[in-house]
Amino acid sequence: MVSGLITYTLRKLPCARLGIIVTVLLSLEACKTEEETKPWSPPGHFPTMVYQNANNEPNAERIALGKALFYDPLLSSSGTISCGSCHAQVHGFSDHNTPLSFGVHNRLGSRNTPPLVNLAWSPNFMWDGGINHLDVMPIAPITNPVEMDISLAEALEKIRSQSRYKNMVSLAFGDTAWSEKRLLYALSQFMLTLQSSNSRYDQFYKGQTSALNEIEKTGYRLFQKHCSSCHVEPLTTGYTYERNGMVCTDDMGRMKITNSLQDQYKFKVPTLRNIAVTYPYMHDGSIKSLFEVVAFYAEGGNSNSDPRIQNISMSQTEQDQILAFLQSLTDYSFLSNPALSE
Amino acid sequence: MKNPTNLVAIAMLALGLISFSSCKEDPIDSPDQGALSIEIEHVWGMNEKPFLFGETMVHPMTGDSLTISTLTYYVSNLILTQMDGTQWKEENSYRLIDPQTNTFDLSGIPKGSYSSMTMTIGVDSLHNCSGLQEGALNPSKGMFWSWNTGYIFIRCEGQSPSSSKGAFTYHLGGYLPPNNAIQTRTLNFGSSFLEISANSKPTLHLKSNVAKLWHGPVKVSDLSAVHMPGSNAVSMSANFADGFRFDHIHP
Numbered sequence: 001m002v003s004g005l006i007t008y009t010l011r012k013l014p015c016a017r018l019g020i021i022v023t024v025l026l027s028l029e030a031c032k033t034e035e036e037t038k039p040w041s042p043p044g045h046f047p048t049m050v051y052q053n054a055n056n057e058p059n060a061e062r063i064a065l066g067k068a069l070f071y072d073p074l075l076s077s078s079g080t081i082s083c084g085s086c087h088a089q090v091h092g093f094s095d096h097n098t099p100l101s102f103g104v105h106n107r108l109g110s111r112n113t114p115p116l117v118n119l120a121w122s123p124n125f126m127w128d129g130g131i132n133h134l135d136v137m138p139i140a141p142i143t144n145p146v147e148m149d150i151s152l153a154e155a156l157e158k159i160r161s162q163s164r165y166k167n168m169v170s171l172a173f174g175d176t177a178w179s180e181k182r183l184l185y186a187l188s189q190f191m192l193t194l195q196s197s198n199s200r201y202d203q204f205y206k207g208q209t210s211a212l213n214e215i216e217k218t219g220y221r222l223f224q225k226h227c228s229s230c231h232v233e234p235l236t237t238g239y240t241y242e243r244n245g246m247v248c249t250d251d252m253g254r255m256k257i258t259n260s261l262q263d264q265y266k267f268k269v270p271t272l273r274n275i276a277v278t279y280p281y282m283h284d285g286s287i288k289s290l291f292e293v294v295a296f297y298a299e300g301g302n303s304n305s306d307p308r309i310q311n312i313s314m315s316q317t318e319q320d321q322i323l324a325f326l327q328s329l330t331d332y333s334f335l336s337n338p339a340l341s342e
Numbered sequence: 343m344k345n346p347t348n349l350v351a352i353a354m355l356a357l358g359l360i361s362f363s364s365c366k367e368d369p370i371d372s373p374d375q376g377a378l379s380i381e382i383e384h385v386w387g388m389n390e391k392p393f394l395f396g397e398t399m400v401h402p403m404t405g406d407s408l409t410i411s412t413l414t415y416y417v418s419n420l421i422l423t424q425m426d427g428t429q430w431k432e433e434n435s436y437r438l439i440d441p442q443t444n445t446f447d448l449s450g451i452p453k454g455s456y457s458s459m460t461m462t463i464g465v466d467s468l469h470n471c472s473g474l475q476e477g478a479l480n481p482s483k484g485m486f487w488s489w490n491t492g493y494i495f496i497r498c499e500g501q502s503p504s505s506s507k508g509a510f511t512y513h514l515g516g517y518l519p520p521n522n523a524i525q526t527r528t529l530n531f532g533s534s535f536l537e538i539s540a541n542s543k544p545t546l547h548l549k550s551n552v553a554k555l556w557h558g559p560v561k562v563s564d565l566s567a568v569h570m571p572g573s574n575a576v577s578m579s580a581n582f583a584d585g586f587r588f589d590h591i592h593p
Contacts, residue, residue, distance in 0.1 A: 136488070144488070
């Protein structure tokens with residue numbers, strides 16, 4: 001009805017022809033299909049995504065804003081720590097090969113930084129699964145005194161003071177106002193683009209038999225026999241909480257969230273994507289090499305391990321084959337994609 | 343603007359736009375709906391002594407000296423019920439109450455005589471899992487756990503010489519069984535009725551006996567801190583919710 005009035009008004013003006021052209025162009029714009037405007041689509045061989053937010057559909061401007069915020073140390077009390085400080089692309093978006101991470105003022109965290117990858121498929125976050133939605137995930141590291149040590153309100157004040165964000169937020173959300181929602185929605189949008197689905201394993205999984213060599217194929221079969229009940233394909237995790245036997249710290253794991261003794265020392269099964277570059281391993285970063293990880297499982301773990309692990313027994317040859325296979329999970333296109341880079 | 347027809351066209355456009363914006367139905371002006379005020383008066387103990395926020399009070403059951411500096415809790419999912427069972431549920435019903443923010447209005451209530459109100463102390467499960475929310479549910483309000491996603495339903499802090507640390511901090515939350523601390527109370531208006539109509543705005547007066555938080559008894563020397571979901575959070579929040587009662591209706 002309003003567009004009818006506008007067209008009527010335009011017709012009365014001498015430049016009526018221009019008005020008609022504008023109206024036609026505007027309606028053509030509206031005819032664009034959703035497919036053409038979506039910045040990304042999920043990999044075809046992955047299961048259904050879990051992330052849900054009808055008000056945060058993939059959008060190029062929000063992704064750009066989220067990326068800028070992700071790499072901005074402004075979001076820390078000291079101005080020195082950004083998300084990217086501990087989630088480095090070259091390491092599959094985990095930390096720079098350190099067991100625990102340093103936040104502001106060299107404060108030390110208590111758990112190994114997990115890699116940020118394929119988050120749209122993760123129903124929960126953190127080693128103990130304490131966070132149940134990606135949109136509120138960043139609140140934990142941002143406000144944690146040993147990480148970025150800043151309240152959301154202070155973070156927003158700092159962002160408001162930066163002129164470079166004014167245009168970006170306007171493009172992403174329609175005006176220059178800032179809120180917790182916009183900060184977190186933008187961060188989610190960028191994090192959702194951190195998708196790794198193009199390793200040689202993925203290519204083999206999709207049917208390209210030449211993508212893995214014979215040793216790797218043998219290793220893959222061993223992986224399917226011994227590992228994939230927890231490291232479920234193709235994401236390489238089923239996001240369950242398991243007790244693999246790592247009881248070297250005071251960390252109660254999942255029990256911290258559920259209060260249930262059954263969950264003591266259980267931790268979320270981590271993704272194995274890009275595992276070759278995300279060392280050291282385990283919730284406390286206590287195992288330095290993949291060789292040692294595979295050797296640990298090959299000997300049946302320890303007396304604290306889940307019975308399924310205790311049943312594992314692998315020869316050195318088999319361990320080498322699994323190690324070869326694990327290397328094929330490295331997705332170089334993901335690690336070097338400039339769209340994700342600082 | 344030399345052409346007078348242009349002015350007419352623009353005026354028509356403006357008028358059209360203005361008339362569209364006032365198309366929304368105004369609930370308060372509807373003859374079939376009304377509004378209501380609710381006031382929660384905080385009291386101390388069964389005898390309903392005045393609640394001295396920020397001042398020292400002695401707990402009637404435990405004898406502990408308590409100086410409460412923070413008392414904030416969620417009141418949500420309000421439902422008004424008529425004698426025949428007809429219910430009205432308030433949409434987006436989430437509020438943070440404290441001793442100084444203890445009155446609020448409801449509107450868009452269908453005309454009728456209401457005999458009870460159901461209230462939830464806390465935030466329902468769904469909204470503990472729905473990601474980032476705004477208004478009273480904004481995580482910046484100090485009522486949200488960042489490391490264990492969920493709301494702090496009742497936050498009570500203060501000083502007490504009976505506490506080994508000199509202070510007490512109760513952050514009561516948790517929505518997953520068996521540690522579900524969400525509490526629901528239905529308050530009947532007895533022989534009174536809440537009359538909702540377009541011509542009036544009654545006030546529903548409730549009382550909240552804050553001392554019930556330590557009902558049990560919960561001596562501060564035994565329990566001065568609760569920081570996560572668990573049986574302590576469940577029992578304390580149940581007792582706190584139990585401390586609410588209907589007082590009277592001011593028509």
